[in-house]
Amino acid sequence: MNIQYFKSKYGYEIEGMWYPRITAICSTIAKPGLLRYYANQKNFTVAQENLTRASNWGKLLHETMEKILQGKEIKIDPIISPSISAFEDWRNQYSISVLEIEKRVMSKNHSYAGTFDLLIEINGKLGILDLKTSKGIWDEYSLQIAAYVQAFNEMALPKAETRWILRIDQYQKCEFCPAKKRTKDIDEKAKGGKKNCSHKLGQVQGEWEFKELDNQDRDIEAFLGAKKVWEWQNHKILAHIDNRALSI
Numbered sequence: 001m002n003i004q005y006f007k008s009k010y011g012y013e014i015e016g017m018w019y020p021r022i023t024a025i026c027s028t029i030a031k032p033g034l035l036r037y038y039a040n041q042k043n044f045t046v047a048q049e050n051l052t053r054a055s056n057w058g059k060l061l062h063e064t065m066e067k068i069l070q071g072k073e074i075k076i077d078p079i080i081s082p083s084i085s086a087f088e089d090w091r092n093q094y095s096i097s098v099l100e101i102e103k104r105v106m107s108k109n110h111s112y113a114g115t116f117d118l119l120i121e122i123n124g125k126l127g128i129l130d131l132k133t134s135k136g137i138w139d140e141y142s143l144q145i146a147a148y149v150q151a152f153n154e155m156a157l158p159k160a161e162t163r164w165i166l167r168i169d170q171y172q173k174c175e176f177c178p179a180k181k182r183t184k185d186i187d188e189k190a191k192g193g194k195k196n197c198s199h200k201l202g203q204v205q206g207e208w209e210f211k212e213l214d215n216q217d218r219d220i221e222a223f224l225g226a227k228k229v230w231e232w233q234n235h236k237i238l239a240h241i242d243n244r245a246l247s248i
């Protein structure tokens with residue numbers, strides 16, 4: 001792989017030094033769900049195309065939520081409006097004050113960098129919140145957010161006390177069985193229902209799930225372990241990066 005490409009795709013250059021990205025490091029963690037997904041697709045190309053479309057849908061929702069939090073006047077694309085209603089419903093349940101959006105942080109102690117979604121105060125508690133548009137809250141998210149908190153708390157005062165995930169999604173339910181069809185799974189059928197049901201899908205509805213994560217110490221330790229594995233996997237190309245930041 002070309003070194004310049006590797007550097008820009010998997011890292012950030014800050015004050016002349018190169019730091020690997022948190023998301024690149026977290027990609028070393030196995031995702032069994034992804035194997036199952038590929039196994040159920042027609043072929044690799046179709047699978048990739050559907051993932052890209054799903055990812056674009058997620059990006060649109062993600063950006064729209066951040067614009068709303070910034071108080072920007074925006075037109076909501078009808079394709080995500082059930083999700084935005086769920087998001088507004090979540091906002092109304094809490095007392096929220098947003099301090100930072102899409103902020104880049106780096107850890108000099110552990111030499112990595114990343115961009116978190118939100119520094120936010122919720123019911124008087126300051127923390128870092130990550131927005132997800134996935135079907136569930138997966139375990140590896142806690143490593144990613146632990147890395148943001150560690151980096152942020154090395155740099156700033158006051159420190160983040162906690163970590164949250166806000167997951168927003170939307171789907172249609174079958175009227176006859178428990179099957180659901182997610183909007184994000186663009187080409188896929190309704191899942192989780194009865195085999196012989198000729199599903200009749202109802203209105204699209206949004207949902208939100210909000211979770212506070214505990215045990216930052218355990219999660220940052222695991223993240224730093226993942227970082228070691230990532231460095232081992234990429235040691236040949238990393239050896240060619242002369243401005244690579246090293247852990248203190």
Ligand SMILES: [Zn+2]
Pocket residue numbers: 174175176177178179193194197198199200
């Ligand atoms: Zn059904």
